[in-house]
Amino acid sequence: MSGRKQFDVGAALDQAMRVFWQRGYADASLGALCSATGLGRGSLYGTFGGKDALFRQCLDRYESIYSEQYGQALAAHPGNPVRALEAFFDVILTRIADPSVPAGCLVAQSATQSATLEQENSAKVRDLLDTQRRRVRAALADSAADAQVLDELATFVVAVNQSLAVLSRAGTSDSELRAVARLACTTVADTLARATSGGAASD
Template sequence: MAGRKQFDVDEALRRAMHVFWRWGYSEASIDRLTEGTGLGRGSLYGTFGDKSTLFRKSLERYAQTYHPLYEQALSGPHPSPSAVVAAYLQVTLNRIADPTVPDGCLLTVSATQFPALDAEGQAMVRAMIDGLRAMLRQALLAAGAGEQEAAELALCTLATNKSLAVLSRTGFSSEDLATVAAAAARGPSPQAQGGVCRST
């Protein structure tokens, strides 16, 4: 039929998401996007709009794919705040270990290139990060953490999550990443003085 798209739009978006995930917004050139999706420029623009719009659609697709996994992991019940942290970071480790996707995290690499994004892209990245933080805080409260502890530990867990994504892109082993996650869930030793990243 005339005018009918001869490609799978959802698959093309998944591939575009991987291009942004691998290269980041700044280095995800139109040439790389056309090569990665298998679409010509006309089809790419005609289907998804400009690069900024395609990026936002890719980020939305990423959230739809992975954020429900975090929601499920945090749904509990969890016996302690430490168990919440461990469950959350295990989702991150599982994604990093998946050989079918790029290393790291699309949300993290997008945050590192924040100034390159337009206002809508920046707002979307920040809203997604804030949403994850709020999700963690609620799960920690449900596991028995106090208000201040839940707020602090949610922030520290989120920071650890982003650190794991960065380390994975620089070749750290799965064993090293698991060590980071386990230490974050365990919290500081009893001898440690101060510090907010406690999960006991």
């Protein structure tokens, strides 16, 4: 039919996402994007609106694939924040170990280049990190610890998550990454225990 797209837009978006994931925004050339998607420059712009718009759609695509998995893990153990974080890190490390996807994390890769991104895309990356932090913070909410402690722990967990992605790109083994995650969960557990016992002692 005249005017009908003769390719799978979703598949093209997935391939473009892999390019940004592997190379980062700065090194994801239009040539590489066209080669990966099988589209000419005119079709790429006509379908996705250019590199910046395509990158933003890839961030949305990445979020749609993984965000629900993270949210389910964090919500799977109500009343047990440490177990929720263990489940969260397990999902992350399983994705990192998956040979069918690029190493690391598209959000972590993009965060390192935030200063060079178009403003809307930089804000999108920040929003994805903030969303992750809010979900972690919600998983910690059942604790009796002070709100400031929980806020700081949520930021700590997100920082560890992003560090795991960076370390994986540098070739750190799965066993080493899982050791980092275990230590992070132990740190959270110890901090919550101290904060709770301290609050009880002061009553």
